[in-house]
Amino acid sequence: MYLTGFAKHINSNFSFLKEKKLLIAISGGIDSVVLTHLLHQLKYNISLAHCNFQLRGKESDLDEVFIKNLSKDLSIKAYTTQFKTEQFAKELKLSTQLAARKLRYDWFYELTQEYDFDYILTAHHADDNLETFLINLTRGTGLEGLTGIPVINDKIVRPLLAFSQEEINNYATKNNIQWREDASNAETKYLRNKIRHEIIPSLKELNPSLLESFTKTSAFLKQSQQIVNDKIKEVYEEIISEDRGILKINISKLVQLSNPKAYLYQLLKDYKFTEWNDVYHLIYAQSGKKVSTNLHTLLKDRDFLLLLRTDKKSPSNQEPIIINKENTRITNPINLLFENVHQQKKINTNSIYVDKNLLNYPLSLRKWREGDYFYPSGMIGKKKISKYFKDEKLSVFDKENIWLLCSNDDKIIWVVGKRQDKRFFPTSKTTELLKMSI
Amino acid sequence: MYLTGFAKHINSNFSFLKEKKLLIAISGGIDSVVLTHLLHQLKYNISLAHCNFQLRGKESDLDEVFIKNLSKDLSIKAYTTQFKTEQFAKELKLSTQLAARKLRYDWFYELTQEYDFDYILTAHHADDNLETFLINLTRGTGLEGLTGIPVINDKIVRPLLAFSQEEINNYATKNNIQWREDASNAETKYLRNKIRHEIIPSLKELNPSLLESFTKTSAFLKQSQQIVNDKIKEVYEEIISEDRGILKINISKLVQLSNPKAYLYQLLKDYKFTEWNDVYHLIYAQSGKKVSTNLHTLLKDRDFLLLLRTDKKSPSNQEPIIINKENTRITNPINLLFENVHQQKKINTNSIYVDKNLLNYPLSLRKWREGDYFYPSGMIGKKKISKYFKDEKLSVFDKENIWLLCSNDDKIIWVVGKRQDKRFFPTSKTTELLKMSI
Structure with a gap:
């Protein structure tokens, strides 16, 4: 029953994985273990990669043992490694979370190169996606912050993104799958915890098929983002020229657009201006007026806005x-x-x-x-x-x-x-x- | 203090209202009463319009009396009217809410025409906007459902949209403003109530300046929507032709776009197809294949998708x-x-x-x-x-x-x-x- 739904989805949406060499990022938690069983049953060419971050003492080691056993049971190759995560984090002045992330992905990419894997698969699901959406929403964001986790970016593919935690749980139960409870999951950080255990359940009371609706919403937003990107690329070509490292924005062309502010924001958003109202006012300001950040200055120069480096040195x-x-x-x-x-x-x-x-x-x-x-x-x-x-x-x-x-x-x-x-x-x-x- | 923030915002963002004849839609509740006091203090040319929907017996009548007194106190012209809302709703087979909405806006537009008002002002605020966003989110939506309540559409302007309920409450307190508690507000419908009293407070615990962030998010999304619209208009001109009421979509041009599905959705979304995957498959289907709704059929015809009426009669x-x-x-x-x-x-x-x-x-x-x-x-x-x-x-x-x-x-x-x-x-x-x- 659940198998059918999952299998159908994977086979119809991820058929491009069929002949490829795949590396599953596996923690031992329910999501990545289900992904492994599922792709194993569907006879995809998979191997496993497990990081022991040594952050939870004996529990971390038992996770590693669990993966090694799973690898034997299913006859799948497993790569495991151990990291001194805390030490690495201290040395690089990173949070433990960011350090673990960097260690993990660097190692996955190394394995990918060394053993010629085509894709790295992760077990992110619809609840993860909605959580990320809501976290970005509370912080304030633009369209790009609401388009959610991508199904595919670069070498990383997320085949379970359309499924909910509940569906994954049901699949595990029906197929009698064993996994390791991740102790850090229960005591996950305040923000994600509150969203997961308080806000999302409230929203689900309003609409029991919230996740299904959200998955559609997310897909629509991704499409809209792509259309925005297409248009911005076109406008960039039309109104921006580059002269010895200086960007020149043609104001008379900019103001002919339907919403010059909207376009100016999209064109300049990577430059980390914060006072966008001041930036917008430059369009109609006197020649010589400017807005600066630590790194860049946007200068009104007759019919152009020039984007220069603030420190004046090239x-x-x-x-x-x-x-x-x-x-x-x-x-x-x-x-x-x-x-x-x-x-x-x-x-x-x-x-x-x-x-x-x-x-x-x-x-x-x-x-x-x-x-x-x-x-x-x-x-x-x-x-x-x-x-x-x-x-x-x-x-x-x-x-x-x-x-x-x-x-x-x-x-x-x-x-x-x-x-x-x-x-x-x-x-x-x-x-x-x-x-x-x- | 609060006066300054409000006044500054109104004067800098709504200066176009200064020389105009304005009609404020006023219920007697805190939001519309604050809007009235604020614009009165700033010496805008305002009149009031109050509907007595006769839905809450004596309370409705007392609201009307309150407005008449406010009108005298501030020497502002007030128009009031009484509706047999329940009866009208029954006759038109509308919900009470929709009937009241229709009665209200029809009358406002009538007043606008009769007395030459330039704009109708309503007191929607940032909380209303976030509520609408979250309601649409739970239901599943696209970008257009997340862009929120518009600041201006047609003749309706919402000067308080950037302010929170809390800021409005503070303004009322500081300026010693009296208003009528709206009994129906406390017992508002389940959905909006849950969002207002449970979900938004949770989100605010995560970020106390949630509304400020959301106001920015909403503005960014509106800008993105406009860019999408610009691009779609351009693509419409390029790939669609019209022949005796039949829309012809040029497939070879469609598939050259970065994401044909995304564009096809945007081009056809008003036609209420539900099986979008079937619609997308038509791009590559055999000639003669089609997808239909009650009203329309999309037919693959060699290098074109034709949009026809389903009933085959013109x-x-x-x-x-x-x-x-x-x-x-x-x-x-x-x-x-x-x-x-x-x-x-x-x-x-x-x-x-x-x-x-x-x-x-x-x-x-x-x-x-x-x-x-x-x-x-x-x-x-x-x-x-x-x-x-x-x-x-x-x-x-x-x-x-x-x-x-x-x-x-x-x-x-x-x-x-x-x-x-x-x-x-x-x-x-x-x-x-x-x-x-x-």
């Missing part, structure tokens, strides 16, 4: 950050970890391996300049950074946020988080291996 | 509805009320006055046909109905929903709800006056 003129040989970790302006390792795993965009003896210290971390070039991994020969950014379709904003890690002689080692330079690749002659991670 | 071939001389009210297919009256007030789009002796019975109510013409009020000479519809920019869907009231000799008396025909206008020679209202 990114290339900022002082580089120096990294000495003894630095094993920096946390400012970005988190960067240097580890001596013995073995190289496949790379992902969050970490690279280099031959330590090829590096000339001190290293520096700086923004890009005109004329920069590098030898991108996976490509033949050298390439201008400006050309690389253009090919990657990065916005002015994205480009300003990218750091280049350079050697003492200013050779680029890593376009951080994007692409490694081949010149520092480990070779068969490498004796000391250095792993760099963000 | 609207002009449907049987007209006959109205005999003794009919004083019909309720099917639309509500239409005929009253002998002695005095003519200014017309509005919901009612017309005709010279009863010019009518040849039986009248008929029918859809338009090619070749129909009439003598529209406010214009010189005659005009084809098709031309009139085109000038009014009506969609195929709108046109199908319009009724023509015709005399026995098939002369058009009224394009119902839109425009009267001059040939039946009362003149100085008129002895019997008939009022027709929807």
Whole structure:
């Protein structure tokens, strides 16, 4: 009965997973265990990945044992790992929750690269989605905050997003599935707890099929968001030009739009202005008036609004950050970890391996300049950074946020988080291996 | 203190009301009384309109007395009227709530016409807006259901929409304002009550400035909705053509859009399809496949989706509805009320006055046909109905929903709800006056 509903949904909406190599992120809780049983029954090609965050002592270890047993019972390959989460969180000055999240996803992506998985599957469901919606609603948000958890983004797929916690519970009961109660679930944080145990039950009293309605609502909002994005892209092309890193917004074209404020907000929302009324007033202000944040200034200049960097230096003129040989970790302006390792795993965009003896210290971390070039991994020969950014379709904003890690002689080692330079690749002659991670 | 915040907001956001003639819809409850005091203090040109719905016996009468006294105290003109609401609701087979709403707004529009008011002001506030949002959310909705109550639509303006009930209460206290407690408020319907007294307080515990955040959210969503509308209008022009009342959607253009489903939904959402998955499947289906509702059929026809009427008759071939001389009210297919009256007030789009002796019975109510013409009020000479519809920019869907009231000799008396025909206008020679209202 429940099997049929679930199976039908998976087979009709996720048929693209059928011939793929799938990695299920499994905690041992009911949701991820049900997802595993379901896809196992439907004969998808799955493996399991379980993180032991060592946050709940013996309970965490028992979770790990449970996953190993499940793996044996179902004859599914399971990858497990243990993290010193608290220590990592302290070192990176992150909350435990964020640290666990970073550890988890970095590791999943590593496994994906190492063993050629096509997708990572998580067991998020409709209740999670509604909770996220309501949390964003209480905080104040725009359409993008109400479109909910995506079914697919990048390599992550969430096949259970259309099902409620209750349906998952029923499926587990009917199919006699065992799982591990997650103690942290019962004492989850105040906010989500209140929404889960107080607000959502109240809303369900008003409409017992709340989750079903909400799933439709969420899908409609995602569609509307996509239409907004299409229109904004079109308007961007029409009214914005870029001149040496400065965005120029054509005001006479802007004011011809049905709602210039709405469009200006959408065009500039990534730049973190807070005084939007002041921003809107610039449209009709005198030449020379401006609104600034720490990072950017929007300047009225005759028929244009110019978006400039507030510090007046172009990114290339900022002082580089120096990294000495003894630095094993920096946390400012970005988190960067240097580890001596013995073995190289496949790379992902969050970490690279280099031959330590090829590096000339001190290293520096700086923004890009005109004329920069590098030898991108996976490509033949050298390439201008400006050309690389253009090919990657990065916005002015994205480009300003990218750091280049350079050697003492200013050779680029890593376009951080994007692409490694081949010149520092480990070779068969490498004796000391250095792993760099963000 | 509170005066300053309110006054500043009104003066900076509603300055367009300053030189206008304004009619405040006033119940006697705290919200509308505060709005009245506030605009009175700010010296706006206001009058009051109060309906006594006679639903709460003596209490209703005391409300009316309260308004009359307030009018004297502040030296503001007040219009009051009494309705037999229950009787009207029974006759029109409407809920009491809907009947009161219809009576109220019809009368407000009548006053607006008769005394040349520019705007009708209502005292809806941020809590009302959030309640409406949450009600729609529980029912399941799209973006349009989450954009909330509009600040301005047509002639109705809601100056307090950015303020919370609490702020309004504080304003009343600080300014020593008296109002009438509305007994029906305390025992309001289950749904709104639960949202007001249980769900919103819970959400406020999570974020004390919930309403402020929500007001911003609501404004952002309205902006997104407008961007969606702009894009859909553009896409409509690009991919839809109209041929003798049939909409033709160009599939090869549709599938080039980023998300054909999202666009197809937006283009067709007024046609009340429920099986949207079936509708989407038509894009790739064989020629001849179709999806139908009671009213419409969407048919795959080679490279097009055709939107046709399900009953296969064109609207002009449907049987007209006959109205005999003794009919004083019909309720099917639309509500239409005929009253002998002695005095003519200014017309509005919901009612017309005709010279009863010019009518040849039986009248008929029918859809338009090619070749129909009439003598529209406010214009010189005659005009084809098709031309009139085109000038009014009506969609195929709108046109199908319009009724023509015709005399026995098939002369058009009224394009119902839109425009009267001059040939039946009362003149100085008129002895019997008939009022027709929807």
